[in-house]
Amino acid sequence: MPHLCATRSFLDSTVANSRIETFTTLFNFPLNRDARPLASPDLKCLNSRETKLSLVYSDLFEFSPSEYLFETKNSTVAEDAGYFETNITRTSNKRVGLAFVETTLKA
Secondary structure (H helix, E strand, C coil): CCCCCCCCCCCCHHHHHHHHHHHHHHHCCCCCCCCCCCCCCCCCCCCHHHHHHHHHHCCCEECCHHHCEECCCCCCCCHHHCCCCCCEECCCCCCEECCCCCCCCCC
16 A cells, blocks of 8 residues: 655644644545555555655546636745635536645745
């Protein structure tokens, strides 16, 4: 079973607990009973590319980037704001949608 790759960031406890609940619900981590496989056993999730492929391969999400319409295409947000919100619409809603968002630090 592939590993779930992650990065470390320091969060407010309210945000951290919310993420724990969300990820536990979505991924049903192996420590929980009745773990569900996420993807092909050939994917070892050693890098971000394999993590994306693992999530796309799974039957948990619908991944159709050409159908996603982001209300805001590009935005600059100060780090102290903590997050950025935008609306995303899509034509299909058979399953939970999956989108990858690229973030960059502005010098």
